[in-house]
Amino acid sequence: MPASQPAQKPRRPRLSAEDRRASILDAATEVFSEVGYQRGKMSEVARRVGVSEPVVFQNFGSKAAVFAAVLDHAAERMSTGMREWAGRSPSVGAWLGELLAPEHLAHVHARGTLGVLFEDAMTLTTEPAVLESARRGNQALARTLADLLERGQADGSIRPDLEPAAGAWWLISLLASQNFRRTVAPDPAHSDAALGALTMRLLAVDATN
Structure with missing residues (x-):
């Protein structure tokens, strides 16, 4: 005889408001990174968290507000990730x-x-909250990069005459313009590789480092 089965599924543990908000942010980050803002559905975010769609809006107010919060969260994760990555390398x-x-x-x-x-x-020009969050996030990433470049000057691997903030914005601009190169450059992969090598020669003391 097969073992008896419970009549009801066990209930999910009730999350605190802070944990629920964090879970929504994590799920929204996944959805938006997979399909983009326009195609991302709050119903899918809710499904991944295991809550109803109204709960998502109760926590954030609107889809644009969810995306803005996702950008803030992503900038923090990227900054932390870059610092940890650089810390594992022999030099900056x-x-x-x-x-x-x-x-x-x-x-x-x-x-x-x-x-x-x-x-x-950066394509969502009709969403001021999103653009402001993107601006804030990029500025935070620039500060992180500037700090790392300054650390590189201290360890001798980054040119001492470099202004760290200018170098940071050079790097962000290089990365942010990738889509432009992919659209118009005859060989985008070659352009990226050449620009990367050029940047190393401009910023690093020894490009073979």
């Missing part, structure tokens, strides 16, 4: 070489990544 110059490697550049804005969220955000 070595890390910069990894950042600008063709195989890494090829996936910076791939679907499912955090980078694609910011690429998507």
Whole structure:
């Protein structure tokens, strides 16, 4: 005789308001990075969290507000990730070489990544909250990059005459313009590789580092 089955599924543990909001952010990050803002559905976010769609709106107010919060969250994760990545490298110059490697550049804005969220955000010109969050996030990333470049000057792998903030915005501009190159460059992969190598020569003390 088969074992008896419970008549009802066990209830999910009740989340605190803070944990529920964090779960919604995580699910929304997945959805928006996979399909983009326009195609991302709050019903799918709710399904992944295991709540009703109104609960998502109760926590954030609107789809644009959800995306803006996702961008803030993504910027924090990216900044933390870059610092940890650089910390595992022999020097900041070595890390910069990894950042600008063709195989890494090829996936910076791939679907499912955090980078694609910011690429998507800059096209949403009718959503002021999203644009403000994207601006805030990029500025936070620029500060992180500037800090890392300054650390590289201290370890001797980044040029001492470099202004760290200018170098940081150079890197962000290089990454942010990838979609433009993919649209108009005759060989986007070659252009990315050449620009990465040029950037290494401009920023690093030893481009082979």
